[in-house]
Amino acid sequence: IxxxxxxxxxxxxxxxxxxxxxxxxxxxxxxxxxxxxxxxxxQEMNVFKLKDFVGSQIKADEVLLKLLPVVKAYRSAQLNSCGVTDECCVALASVLRSNPSQLRELNVSGNKLGNSGVKMFSSGLENPHCKLEKLWLRYCEITDEGCAALASALRSNPSHLRELDLSWNKLGDSGLKQLCEGLKDPQCKLEKLWLRYCEITDEGCAALASALRSNPSHLRELDLSWNKLGDSGLKQLCEGLKDPQCKLEKLCLSSCDVTDEGCVALASVMKSNPSHLRELNLSWNKLRDPGVKLLSGGLENPHCKLETLCVTYHGCAALASALRSNPSHLRELDLTKNKLTDSGVKLLSDIRNNVDYKLETLR
Incomplete structure (x- = not known):
């Protein structure tokens, strides 16, 4: 020049x-x-996509090491499914520790980082200069061993992390327990946690309930879909949800082996005062009319503020009654993949003229 x-x-x-x-x-x-x-x-330095620079001529690790100054300058780094290995995690940790660093979002999903990689860049998460707010680690071959390092990062002072996605990793109950120790720490400000397909059972739910009862609890969104929680796990989780310290607003429990028995505990949560739950997803569970009647009874309670409900079952009468209740806060209802039949749909349709009916979206 x-x-x-x-x-x-x-x-x-x-x-x-x-x-x-x-x-x-x-x-x-x-x-x-x-x-x-x-x-x-x-152009604004919003999103850096590693895929744009990786090709047959050069591998992901080599590209990432060359472009670290660029990664540090961007707000979001999308390094997902590029072939990044644990060898680069030391370099990533240095980016997180650097001052100033603009990085607020980091997506390394779909890379074989393993526990060693997570341990390396968790040292960067713990640094006071790290301002990372969102971290995606799906399909990264992480087990309970890696959770210990992440829990330590959540306890760091200050911790800026607000969203963490660990779905499709083999964390198990032991990994969840370690993670919950981080969640309970006053320094942890995590608001959204996704744990789909993480091999969690009812054993891990006790630790999670304890974390939801912690003071203060910042968690607002929790996704435990496709884990074998069962009714016993849901009951333990509900003990945490009923606690006044719990501020959870969105709970996803798709395909968690929940039956009508678990709905007793959930209905109790919906009636609790105050109830912060706004969105509940129970699709692909083994619910029948008795379970949905229990949930509908919770919807009719004045303390219930639920706005979105997704269920898979076979009846509409109880739900129709709940939608007529005063006040009804429900705005979105998903009944996809159900055997409602014409009579069930008619029950739902007949209440549209009711003055208390507030439903805006019906699937």
Missing amino acids: ELGDCSLMEQIQHYVTAGTVNKVKLSSSQWSVLIFVLLTSE
Whole structure:
């Protein structure tokens, strides 16, 4: 630029604009120019996508190490399903520790980080300079061993992490218990936790209930779908949900082996004062009319503020009654994949003229 020769920069800008950087083998000087072009771009540095730069010519780890200055400057780094290994986690930890770092969202899902990788970059999460708010770790081959490091990061002072996705990892009950120790710490400010397909059973629910009762509890959204909680696990979880310290608003329990027996505890939660629950997903469980009647009884309670309900079952009469209740806060109802028949749909349709009917979305 000083010599007035911008040909190299124009060449790299062309690669970036055309989206062909990952198809070209760049020299060391071209990599330097690429970093300069990305850091001086007039576009807002919102999302960095590693996939745009990884190709047959160069592997993910090598690209990531070269572009660390760029990652540090972006608000969101999408490194998912790129072939990143645990070897790069030390470098990622250095980005999280750097001051200043603009990084607030990090997605490394679908990479073989394992426990060793999680331990490495958790050291960055614990650093006071780290301002990361959202972390996605789906399909990362993490077990209970890696949860200990993450729990330590959640206890760090201050902890800025607000969202954590550990779905499709083999955490098990022991991993969940360690994670809950972090959740209970006053320094932890986590608001959203996703734990789908994590091999959790009723044993882990006791620890989770304890975390929901902690003071203060910041958790607002919890997804435990496709875990074998059963009715016993749900009952333990409900003990935490009923506690005044619990502020949970969204609970997803799809395919958790819940039956009508578990609905007794859930109905009790819906009647509790105050009840903060606004969204409940019970799809793909073994519910029948008796269970839904119990839930409907909870919906009719003045303390219930539930706005979204997803269920899979076979009847509508109890729900129709609940929708006529005063006050009814329900705004969204999902009855997909059910055997309602015409008579069931008619029961729901006949209440539309009721003055207390507030439903806005029906699936």
